[in-house]
Amino acid sequence: MRIIALLVFSTLLSIPSFGWGPIGHRTIGLVAQQHLSKKTKRKLREILKHESLAVVSMWMDEERSNPNYKHMEDWHWVDIPDGKTYAESEKNPNGDAIQTINRLIDELESGTLSLEEEKINIKMLVHIIGDIHMPLHVGKTGDQGGNKVKVRFFGDETNLHTVWDSKIIDSKKFSYTELAAAIDHFDDESTIEKWQSDDVMVWVEESMSYRDLIYDLPEDKYIGYYYIYDAWPVIQERLHKAGVRLAGVLNKIYG
16 A cells, blocks of 8 residues: 555656646636627637636646546647747647647637537637746746746745746635636726737747746745745736736637
8 A cells, every 4th residue: 555655646746737726727717707798708608508717727637637638738838948939949749838829719710610629629728828828837948847946835845836836826815706806907908908919929928038037046945925025916917917818819719
């Protein structure tokens, strides 16, 4: 039994951290839901039935252990080395987040998908647009998006990726409905239009722009209140932008 337990534990340690935890992804889904046009809402009800964007936002992570969806593993992220653009970077032969977002949008706009295919495409699009707004899902190569960077979060051993995808968010003790209300509180149409007019590469460049902040770690790798003070506004903005932009993409397809 001890051997089995150790094997299970080591397997869990080898699983890469996800982009945004459940609170983050569901927050993005709820923000997006609030910025959908009436026409888009009707269309999504036809396709997703009782499931909201917040509910479907975690589908890709929930299906990671399903062998039928193993091919989606590399679609959650993209690596772009420091000092290079995506165009200059070596491409993942299995696909990446940028390629997948563009493909999903093209397929949805084509109108050729079956209802089930359309439903799966929407679920993936909701999740991956969220992922690509998580700065460490646009990795700089070499450390698996911060998964290899060991840190202590208020004394608990973890890694930098986990700190950004869930630890900081969870430390605030928000539900996803509370967090969505906290970040999506302004009615500045010009800002919303600007965010929705930015293309995928702008989203990617924004995520890359936070690398100096993210990797500015103390020598002892202890993450506490000072680090969170700088990181929290960034996390809130990334969640907000992801939700508003997701709504913009869906409105363009269906609205």
